[in-house]
Amino acid sequence: MKANCYKDDASSVEDSLKPTLDRMIDLIVDSLSGEAKDFYEKEFGFFGEVTSISGKLKPFIKKTKPEKKAKIDEEMAKIHVEVGVYLPSNPDGKVVDIDKKSGRPLQSHAKAPFMATFKVRKERVTVITEGAETLGDDAQEKEIVEEYDTWQQAMFKVGDDCRQDLLALQIIAMFKNIFNSVGLTVYLFPYRVTATAPGCGVIDVVPNATSRDEMGRAKVNDLLDFFVAKYGGEDTVEFQKARLNFIQSMAAYSVACYILQIKDRHNGNILIDGEGHIVHIDFANIVALFVAFTSWIKFEPNSFKLTHEMVVLMGGRYSQGYQLFQQLTVKAFLAIRPHVDQLVSTIQLMLDTSLPSFKGEPTMKRLKDRFVPGYTERQAAEFMMSIIRNAHENVRSTAYDEFQRLQNGIPYK
Template sequence: MYWAPLPPPTAVTLLSGHHQTEPWTLQYAVRVLEAYDVDIVFFYIPQLVQALRYDHLGYVQHYLLFAAKISQLFAHTIIWNMKANMFLFNKDGQATEPDSLKPRLDAIVDRIVNGLSGSDKDFYEREFEFFHKITSISGSLMPLVRSGGSKPEKKKKIDEEMAKIKVEVGVYLPTNPEGIVLDIDYTSGRPLQSHAKAPYMATFKDHDKKDAAQHRWMSVIFKVGDDCRQDLLCLQLIAIFKSIFQRAQLNLYLFPYRMVPTGPGCGVLEVVPRSISRDIMGRERVNGLHAWYRAQFGPENSVAYKRAQHNLVRSLAASSLVLYLLQIKDRHNGNIMFDEDGHIVHIDFGFMLGIAPGGGILEPAPFKLTAEMVDVLGGHVQAPSYRLFMHLLIKAFLTARNYADEIIDMVRMMQDSGLPCFRGEATVRALRDRFVLHKTERQAAEHMVACIRQSHENTRSVFYDRFQHLTNGIPYA
């Protein structure tokens, strides 16, 4: 008898503990993962770490130790993810008490680290020391945060601390393991707005390991005092949606920027390149999104404007579906980016899968579709770009329904992680309900048309923008 081959997500699901699985099935799931390149399984590290909660026979641990020996990058990422999962967090994102999984995670980390020798050990020590120095800068800012220090004072402190850091040979940013850091822009450090925390942004020069001639400067944000694991889950799901759309050859656009939780309440995330937030547009006194598109790309009848408008259609359709299915909230203008090609990109996923500021009263619409977005699409529902937006969104929804089980399984595997977005099995049931799998394709298409109508210029979405303007000074049109 031969077992049929399985894709990695199915094998990971079998190890998750949410199925009554016999030992021989667990053994087979591990063999499946071992047969795949470690770089492919890399994507499922968050789910594999959570699967340790149900790993009574040790099969998941066996695979993680196996993969850590094959790939140093896998070993590093496993260690960072395990450190990020060792504590429970309160509603403010602060680590409060050890997770029940902590003793086992400590033991696995010790086995991985103690098993290193020679060049592998040297590489590990250089990488983790370099990254510790970089992230410790946030800690050095905390006295200024507590005392109400000014931005120039924080900037000066960042510059002082960054000047002490030397780039070691072969080190990399966790968000870009394919690259090697060559240099730091020692004057690039910039404190970011936060009420009681000290995130900051800095820029690094790196090159691709496969092509040393390709150099680039890339900016990343370092967070301390924030539980970044929920953002990682959301970005992981966005990456799955992107893959689904590509497989279906749908002309849609999503940008799942990279994020790596690296410790309890710590993480590093990629900055969306060549982009501006809608918030910053307002602070620069740009009179509306439509005006920004005309200023950036030229007259509405120009080729450049039409291209940017089409890019907005592609990205708005894809992101609207993601916002609806994952119920991503807190969509104020500080969390909405527009890149130099005209795409819309959403960031910051602290509220999703049923949790929302104020219980969701101010954001009841399925997704955010404002009057100024509609203006760029042509200004009315009969405009060609608006019609294309509706067409692509409906096609994306019908396509995603074919992969509902894969998406739901990825979420279910994280439901015992302690992430604030989970309210038990009800969260998973609500996610499944949004796919309306009991409906025919025609009925599902009609359901999405109703969602579009409900979202179009939703009054309470405007109220939420006004609320953010009054409380946080975030501009809106």
């Protein structure tokens, strides 16, 4: 409710629903008392305090990373963790500590996001069978609940509307459920995002992941070199597993990027996780799709990102790995086509918002058209193959990577 009271990131343009939302918030808060009221104040105070560090970094946008890091450390040192608070994106665990030296400024041309690490206490349930040695009727299952601590990273943003990221990830989660329901072995990772106030949000960090941008800064020449260094030679079982994971995730994200027309696919927004999956992040230009593209977005192809190094990692254009990628991409596209009405209805709910990606019914028509609803399955499969051909080493994708290198210093090789 707090995140939807205003139409803009700066909380200067009120939404028509604000009076209603304000009344609802007041009713809820006024109904709280005692421990419940104390908990509410501690929780909202905690993540408000942490998120505000991003806002305090704004004057440092043009400063060096060490200067930004020093400011984050200064502000993190002031935070006191109250007993029982949780990260907004992870209410299933309680924050018990903060690594106050873990704050790290993240690359952004105009904003000041940062990352921090928290010690989170969670519970897990283990089921044991008592009397199992007899395998008789007396055997009983017993649940044991145990607590464990884990370090968890989160990203905090001020001045960024996280609601479009939320919608994109909701649709990606729907894609994932559809793929799972038909037994399709592809991979998506819809991480958690929580909008906490206008222009403010908390974003989960993909665990054990490295961005292609970070690889470039570490002088990693291409993805194949990275995989060989991490998993072993191409003939090893570990490499083969990682390459299969890469192919399966590439297929799923290629379909998602095409359907939602997710743009701004520079190397800072493309990750490789610890198991070799590709994971896309930052969907502020979801459905960029729906609006007239800005001049810099026009650099990017209308399909999805499929670069030379990605194809080489799969084994080359005429390899079994690349053929598997094509087959899985086509199957993923065919799997979601019967669900077009459900997917479009979810997005249609956003038409009355002020979010920049949603500009009326024409956006819905373009979205539906990408599902090619009038085609037979065979025609749809051939259509998706043409989209893959368009994506392969698309010169517009290369031009966009060069733009990002010149404008924002993001290397692409």
